[in-house]
Amino acid sequence: MIVRIMGEGQYRLSDGVVERVNELDNAAVSAVSGDNEDGFHEAFEEMLQLIRAEGEHVADDEIENSDVIVPPADTSFREATADFSGDGLIPD
Amino acid sequence: MAGMAGRMSTVVKAKISKLLDRAEDPGETLDYSYTKQLESLQQVKKGIADVVTAKKRLGMQAQKLEQSVVKLDTQARQALAAGNEELARTALERKQLAQTELQGLDQQVAELQAQQEKLTESEKRLRGKIEAFRTKKEVIKAQYSAADAQVRISEAATGVGEEMADVGLAMQRAVDKTEDMKARASAVEELEAAGTFEDLTMLGEGKDDIDRELAELGAGGAVDDEMAKLKAELGSGSAKPKGELGAGEQA
Numbered sequence: 633m634i635v636r637i638m639g640e641g642q643y644r645l646s647d648g649v650v651e652r653v654n655e656l657d658n659a660a661v662s663a664v665s666g667d668n669e670d671g672f673h674e675a676f677e678e679m680l681q682l683i684r685a686e687g688e689h690v691a692d693d694e695i696e697n698s699d700v701i702v703p704p705a706d707t708s709f710r711e712a713t714a715d716f717s718g719d720g721l722i723p724d
Numbered sequence: 725m726a727g728m729a730g731r732m733s734t735v736v737k738a739k740i741s742k743l744l745d746r747a748e749d750p751g752e753t754l755d756y757s758y759t760k761q762l763e764s765l766q767q768v769k770k771g772i773a774d775v776v777t778a779k780k781r782l783g784m785q786a787q788k789l790e791q792s793v794v795k796l797d798t799q800a801r802q803a804l805a806a807g808n809e810e811l812a813r814t815a816l817e818r819k820q821l822a823q824t825e826l827q828g829l830d831q832q833v834a835e836l837q838a839q840q841e842k843l844t845e846s847e848k849r850l851r852g853k854i855e856a857f858r859t860k861k862e863v864i865k866a867q868y869s870a871a872d873a874q875v876r877i878s879e880a881a882t883g884v885g886e887e888m889a890d891v892g893l894a895m896q897r898a899v900d901k902t903e904d905m906k907a908r909a910s911a912v913e914e915l916e917a918a919g920t921f922e923d924l925t926m927l928g929e930g931k932d933d934i935d936r937e938l939a940e941l942g943a944g945g946a947v948d949d950e951m952a953k954l955k956a957e958l959g960s961g962s963a964k965p966k967g968e969l970g971a972g973e974q975a
Contacts (some may be wrong), residue, residue, distance in 0.1 A: 707911065
């Protein structure tokens with residue numbers, strides 16, 4: 633699966649990593665719906681680090697469409713409410 | 725309401741499908757897409773230049789403020805040595821204010837530096853994708869029938885479009901931040917224009933608007949501390965007779 637972190641580029645993720653990202657995605661959604669700002673930032677930060685660490689960078693000259701688009705790292709809690717609702721970034 | 729990520733993919737898909745609907749000749753679509761991509765790359769370059777300009781402006785202000793801090797500190801010492809405690813206090817108050825502004829500016833310069841680096845990275849990514857697109861479009865033109873080409877064009881154009889939209893949003897965020905900082909830079913410039921950080925000996929005696937503003941800013945505690953420190957450094961300053969300030973006095 634190809635994931636784009638906005639402002640950082642694209643990463644190719646293995647299924648196992650996608651599963652872990654999805655769990656964090658769900659954690660972020662429930663934090664947002666529970667109005668838990670710290671919880672959101674924690675889950676979101678962990679998600680970004682996981683993608684950066686485990687993902688393989690898609691080369692600049694490779695044209696690929698992303699399956700999932702992750703909002704930028706400096707996303708505020710207020711901005712997050714729209715992306716992290718329902719199924720979150722990755723449909724379950 | 726879609727969030728940033730949701731909005732981005734929707735916008736990209738809508739734009740690309742509009743582009744493909746309009747074109748009859750795949751070759752034309754490809755060339756048109758490529759032109760648009762190059763335009764967007766130019767925009768990014770301009771955006772980076774704007775950030776650099778804003779950063780330079782703030783950097784120059786910071787330099788001026790640093791000079792003011794040194795100057796006001798010297799004046800406070802001179803005033804105290806001459807036994808003019810009131811003037812020394814005013815100089816210290818202004819020094820405090822200049823230092824506070826300086827801290828804010830330094831932070832903003834660092835933030836703009838980070839923005840510049842991020843945008844430069846984005847520009848490099850987009851350039852890579854556009855270059856790949858240029859190669860790909862010639863291959864598509866040469867090798868595929870119109871129907872087949874359409875699908876491949878769509879894929880390639882959406883892929884580059886995604887990068888363009890991403891860079892576009894990064895630029896928007898950078899522009900917003902830069903605007904905030906421009907406002908702050910103007911505020912500091914106003915203080916400068918009002919003579920807040922000027923040579924105190926040029927201002928004459930007595931309270932002016934700036935003094936009142938300074939009092940309201942409540943730098944009092946820090947000023948008291950520094951005054952005490954200065955006095956200790958100079959030996960009991962108040963013991964000396966109240967005399968002339970020394971060179972530069974134009975009261």
